[in-house]
Amino acid sequence: MCLAVPGRVLDIEERDGTRMANVDFGGVVKEVCLEYLPDLQVGEYAIVHVGFALQRLDEESAKQTLELFATLGMLQEEFGDPWEMAAEAGGTLPPEEEGARR
Amino acid sequence: MKYIDEFQDPDLARRLLDDIHSTVTRPWALMEVCGGQTHTIIRHGIDQLLPEQVELIHGPGCPVCVTPLEVIDKALEIASRPGVIFCSFGDMLRVPGTGRDLFQVRGAGGDVRVVYSPLDALRIAQQNPDREVVFFGIGFETTAPPNAMTVYQARRLGIRNFSLLVSHVRVPPAIEAIMQSPNCRVQGFLAAGHVCSVMGVEEYPELAERFRVPIVVTGFEPLDILEGVRRTVAQLERGEHTVDNAYPRAVRPEGNAAARAMLEDVFEVTDRAWRGIGVIPDSGWRLSAKYRDHDAEHRFSVEGIQTREPAECRSGEVLQGLLKPHECEAFGTLCTPRTPLGATMVSSEGACAAYYLYRRLELTPAPREASPVV
Numbered sequence: 271m272c273l274a275v276p277g278r279v280l281d282i283e284e285r286d287g288t289r290m291a292n293v294d295f296g297g298v299v300k301e302v303c304l305e306y307l308p309d310l311q312v313g314e315y316a317i318v319h320v321g322f323a324l325q326r327l328d329e330e331s332a333k334q335t336l337e338l339f340a341t342l343g344m345l346q347e348e349f350g351d352p353w354e355m356a357a358e359a360g361g362t363l364p365p366e367e368e369g370a371r372r
Numbered sequence: 373m374k375y376i377d378e379f380q381d382p383d384l385a386r387r388l389l390d391d392i393h394s395t396v397t398r399p400w401a402l403m404e405v406c407g408g409q410t411h412t413i414i415r416h417g418i419d420q421l422l423p424e425q426v427e428l429i430h431g432p433g434c435p436v437c438v439t440p441l442e443v444i445d446k447a448l449e450i451a452s453r454p455g456v457i458f459c460s461f462g463d464m465l466r467v468p469g470t471g472r473d474l475f476q477v478r479g480a481g482g483d484v485r486v487v488y489s490p491l492d493a494l495r496i497a498q499q500n501p502d503r504e505v506v507f508f509g510i511g512f513e514t515t516a517p518p519n520a521m522t523v524y525q526a527r528r529l530g531i532r533n534f535s536l537l538v539s540h541v542r543v544p545p546a547i548e549a550i551m552q553s554p555n556c557r558v559q560g561f562l563a564a565g566h567v568c569s570v571m572g573v574e575e576y577p578e579l580a581e582r583f584r585v586p587i588v589v590t591g592f593e594p595l596d597i598l599e600g601v602r603r604t605v606a607q608l609e610r611g612e613h614t615v616d617n618a619y620p621r622a623v624r625p626e627g628n629a630a631a632r633a634m635l636e637d638v639f640e641v642t643d644r645a646w647r648g649i650g651v652i653p654d655s656g657w658r659l660s661a662k663y664r665d666h667d668a669e670h671r672f673s674v675e676g677i678q679t680r681e682p683a684e685c686r687s688g689e690v691l692q693g694l695l696k697p698h699e700c701e702a703f704g705t706l707c708t709p710r711t712p713l714g715a716t717m718v719s720s721e722g723a724c725a726a727y728y729l730y731r732r733l734e735l736t737p738a739p740r741e742a743s744p745v746v
């Protein structure tokens with residue numbers, strides 16, 4: 271959750287009186303709120319955290335960061351299915367360990 | 373253990389490391405504040421590439437880890453109520469409350485949903501006007517502005533069935549608390565880059581001056597960390613203690629003015645308990661009076677919850693940099709990511725999880741016969 275990922279603005283539209291954009295994070299597209307960077311334009315990059323653009327980033331640094339995150343599997347961590355990940359992490363305890371939890 | 377050729381730019385990494393090695397003349401202890409930085413450090417073995425004299429102490433900057441047990445238990449209680457849709461970021465699902473977690477609440481029939489953004493939770497509220505939708509608002513100065521904006525929008529659009537369970541925390545009071553602790557060994561800080569993207573650096577000069585400690589704003593990629601360490605060590609060797617920005621591509625000195633203004637409107641500063649650490653004065657935010665209608669604690673009565681921390685867990689010491697995860701007796705034995713005793717083993721930014729994922733095979737847990745921790 272604390273990961274802030276750089277993304278590229280694909281298109282911008284006004285929704286419910288709020289400036290929203292579709293943003294591309296190395297292949298994954300998410301809806302992002304631009305209210306905190308109101309002059310961000312299509313084609314520009316920004317650091318996005320939990321669906322909000324927080325600071326502009328130049329293209330080169332953005333691309334390098336995205337590449338690094340992809341190599342490290344961090345984009346999967348950020349955008350993958352959280353229930354699956356939580357289940358993999360052990361959603362239910364094996365019975366013999368149930369007592370150890372206390 | 374990782375090697376330097378795995379760095380994105382191994383030559384630059386080598387040059388930064390050489391510079392640090394040739395600058396350092398005596399031992400220094402630096403604290404990286406952000407849990408994301410802790411993970412980068414452990415994942416890339418940066419602490420092992422640094423000169424022996426430079427010790428990295430892991431700080432409390434993992435939002436999931438520091439959320440107090442009482443708040444987790446309140447979340448579990450609210451999420452179990454009929455008629456409630458409880459929305460959260462995915463990494464809160466497995467954080468142990470007293471006896472259960474959100475994942476198990478869903479298994480027992482609770483309507484727990486994971487969202488990517490708090491605005492998704494607001495949309496769920498719009499689509500389900502007959503249900504109460506609660507969003508779990510945790511995190512530092514990076515996550516607080518999105519949550520603030522969401523509450524602001526709820527009010528503006530008149531969405532009454534949306535509320536926030538707030539447990540936001542602020543970094544500067546934590547730095548102050550760490551420096552004031554009698555056991556404090558920290559001589560320099562790598563400040564959390566993305567927190568400063570929002571807040572800027574204005575809060576730090578006073579702290580740097582008062583505690584005579586350099587504070588270097590640092591990103592969280594491997595090369596960013598090396599550069600942050602390099603600049604901090606250089607200051608320490610010169611006897612300086614100023615605020616320096618080693619992450620200018622994402623941090624402007626003034627931060628993000630629009631986000632700061634929204635924080636000020638929606639939240640007010642309050643004392644906040646940190647899990648494992650205790651109450652730090654002025655270290656958190658709660659909703660201001662104007663937004664009280666959207667405060668889940670106000671809307672649901674969740675008083676009188678009895679919390680119970682596992683006695684073996686020493687995450688409080690880990691979060692304050694007083695203990696390394698593998699020095700905890702339960703590390704890797706009683707406590708693993710599958711059977712976590714503390715949030716620091718669950719969260720993807722937790723120090724215990726980082727050691728378990730990347731270091732377990734190189735470390736031996738403390739011997740079982742050692743005296744039990746109280």
Ligand code: SF4
Nearest residue numbers: 686687700707714724
């Ligand atoms: S290893 Fe587990 S029990 Fe020990 S401090 Fe970390 S989370 Fe707590």
